[in-house]
Amino acid sequence: MGAPRGPLALICGGGSIPLVVAEAVRRSGRRVVLFPLRGWADPNAVEAFPHHWVHLGQLGRFFACARQEGCRDVVLIGTLLRPSIIDLRLDWTALRLLPRVLAMFRGGDDRLIGSAARILEERGFRLLGAHEVAPEILVPSGPLATKRPSVRDQGDIDKALAVIQALGPHDVGQAVVVADGYVVAVEAAEGTDAMLARVAELRRIGRLKTPAGVGVLVKAPKPGQDRRFDLPSIGPRTMEGVAAAGLAGVAVMAGASIMADPGAVAALADENSLFLIGVAGAGA
Amino acid sequence: MGAPRGPLALICGGGSIPLVVAEAVRRSGRRVVLFPLRGWADPNAVEAFPHHWVHLGQLGRFFACARQEGCRDVVLIGTLLRPSIIDLRLDWTALRLLPRVLAMFRGGDDRLIGSAARILEERGFRLLGAHEVAPEILVPSGPLATKRPSVRDQGDIDKALAVIQALGPHDVGQAVVVADGYVVAVEAAEGTDAMLARVAELRRIGRLKTPAGVGVLVKAPKPGQDRRFDLPSIGPRTMEGVAAAGLAGVAVMAGASIMADPGAVAALADENSLFLIGVAGAGA
Numbered sequence: 001m002g003a004p005r006g007p008l009a010l011i012c013g014g015g016s017i018p019l020v021v022a023e024a025v026r027r028s029g030r031r032v033v034l035f036p037l038r039g040w041a042d043p044n045a046v047e048a049f050p051h052h053w054v055h056l057g058q059l060g061r062f063f064a065c066a067r068q069e070g071c072r073d074v075v076l077i078g079t080l081l082r083p084s085i086i087d088l089r090l091d092w093t094a095l096r097l098l099p100r101v102l103a104m105f106r107g108g109d110d111r112l113i114g115s116a117a118r119i120l121e122e123r124g125f126r127l128l129g130a131h132e133v134a135p136e137i138l139v140p141s142g143p144l145a146t147k148r149p150s151v152r153d154q155g156d157i158d159k160a161l162a163v164i165q166a167l168g169p170h171d172v173g174q175a176v177v178v179a180d181g182y183v184v185a186v187e188a189a190e191g192t193d194a195m196l197a198r199v200a201e202l203r204r205i206g207r208l209k210t211p212a213g214v215g216v217l218v219k220a221p222k223p224g225q226d227r228r229f230d231l232p233s234i235g236p237r238t239m240e241g242v243a244a245a246g247l248a249g250v251a252v253m254a255g256a257s258i259m260a261d262p263g264a265v266a267a268l269a270d271e272n273s274l275f276l277i278g279v280a281g282a283g284a
Numbered sequence: 285m286g287a288p289r290g291p292l293a294l295i296c297g298g299g300s301i302p303l304v305v306a307e308a309v310r311r312s313g314r315r316v317v318l319f320p321l322r323g324w325a326d327p328n329a330v331e332a333f334p335h336h337w338v339h340l341g342q343l344g345r346f347f348a349c350a351r352q353e354g355c356r357d358v359v360l361i362g363t364l365l366r367p368s369i370i371d372l373r374l375d376w377t378a379l380r381l382l383p384r385v386l387a388m389f390r391g392g393d394d395r396l397i398g399s400a401a402r403i404l405e406e407r408g409f410r411l412l413g414a415h416e417v418a419p420e421i422l423v424p425s426g427p428l429a430t431k432r433p434s435v436r437d438q439g440d441i442d443k444a445l446a447v448i449q450a451l452g453p454h455d456v457g458q459a460v461v462v463a464d465g466y467v468v469a470v471e472a473a474e475g476t477d478a479m480l481a482r483v484a485e486l487r488r489i490g491r492l493k494t495p496a497g498v499g500v501l502v503k504a505p506k507p508g509q510d511r512r513f514d515l516p517s518i519g520p521r522t523m524e525g526v527a528a529a530g531l532a533g534v535a536v537m538a539g540a541s542i543m544a545d546p547g548a549v550a551a552l553a554d555e556n557s558l559f560l561i562g563v564a565g566a567g568a
Contacts, residue, residue, distance in 0.1 A: 159454065166450045170443065172467035183456035186470040189486055198482070202473055 013078025179215030249275030297362025463499030480525030533559030
């Protein structure tokens with residue numbers, strides 16, 4: 001990779017992960033300039049860094065500000081549930097690229113990311129993954145809390161990884177819940193928190209009959225996913241959702257997933273007797 | 285198939301499909317004896333037929349009643365979300381088969397069905413599919429309402445069929461929602477109605493940005509699924525859910541899906557300007 005030079009432009013979607021990355025990069029001694037996306041990024045959270053608000057469609061404004069700040073490297077991170085074209089607020093630069101921008105909004109996320117990378121690269125920028133600028137935010141391999149997965153949990157983890165593997169070509173599903181060999185929930189547009197709330201509700205109304213303490217949440221990138229964008233992430237809220245859903249624990253793909261606030265995550269795992277483990281992929 | 289002989293034993297889970305099947309079999313001139321499952325079948329709906337209530341674990345009682353009624357052919361139909369072992373109310377016959385019954389409750393539905401079929405066959409019964417005793421309840425091929433799917437809808441249908449195909453080996457997912465090339469929701473334990481309610485909610489809170497009238501619900505059996513049990517089904521409630529979710533229409537696999545109350549379903553499709561079509565599988 002070589003030592004990255006100059007300040008880093010961090011385009012911030014929603015959630016807490018963009019700030020986790022920004023802080024890690026700043027700790028490494030590199031200047032960070034945030035480009036929070038209006039409607040997605042958290043206004044309070046970005047105050048601690050130099051920043052320029054942009055609409056998702058303001059490509060011209062982004063290119064100009066990033067050049068002015070001396071940024072060549074760009075990281076794009078955070079949730080960015082596909083917006084409507086009207087919310088984009090396309091500027092003139094974006095309008096000139098309109099056919100490509102429209103094409104980006106058809107099909108899955110991988111296509112979106114590939115197109116974004118090409119548009120940036122044609123203009124002299126370089127799209128990097130968060131793990132390239134802040135490797136310590138990646139989930140390491142092995143147990144990360146006191147409890148260990150049981151043999152049954154391990155079977156559920158393997159099954160969930162196989163489901164994520166099978167869905168990969170269709171650009172869907174970074175998270176799956178499996179309980180005692182039974183696929184309980186597959187995440188698509190709703191996000192992990194909503195999927196976990198659904199599992200808790202299925203248990204409450206008696207549609208999920210496996211006892212509390214059985215079942216796993218597994219998060220892993222889609223096989224073949226461009227890892228420069230939208231790596232699966234977990235944080236304290238994930239652990240709260242897993243506890244509320246009555247599962248046994250969480251497995252995330254080591255080296256390819258991001259953890260926000262690892263200390264709080266591990267503490268929540270221990271408080272709720274959940275396992276938390278970084279695992280290798282299913283032949284990925 | 286040959287002409288089936290003697291009365292038919294219909295073991296009824298939840299939902300409206302068991303009664304649709306019972307009525308179709310009765311119309312064909314064959315006597316039907318219902319075995320509604322306590323906790324699943326609708327008490328009011330079974331009154332119109334001779335019936336014997338059973339708990340899921342009362343295998344001995346079922347075998348005795350079915351023999352007394354002169355039934356050799358058995359159809360098992362309706363929703364049967366996996367119950368807890370305590371809800372089964374195992375009788376002595378079931379207890380003698382306990383290791384096999386317990387094994388049935390690990391792993392996916394296909395295993396459950398295969399085991400149930402073997403246990404019945406060893407006792408001289410024959411497990412049939414609903415489509416074998418009432419072929420007219422199967423969804424036919426081609427358009428079933430006035431509106432036709434657009435080219436975009438057809439692309440979404442193909443993508444959804446491919447996702448169902450990919451999930452087949454993992455015994456999950458008979459229903460998927462795809463909107464403009466994007467997989468919005470994958471059904472697992474929650475059922476189709478709950479999945480459609482989630483899509484409506486994603487639209488309401490602005491997480492699904494495709495305009496109303498874009499997106500399809502596709503239902504198809506898992507490839508390799510034992511079609512004697514739990515074929516995908518649609519009914520009036522499905523169409524109401526699809527309308528509330530703002531989708532363009534519904535595609536179901538022709539010859540391998542069941543429709544309850546076809547007249548009402550088609551009328552609801554037309555009222556809401558939805559397409560409704562029986563399609564061939566994705567290479568299945």
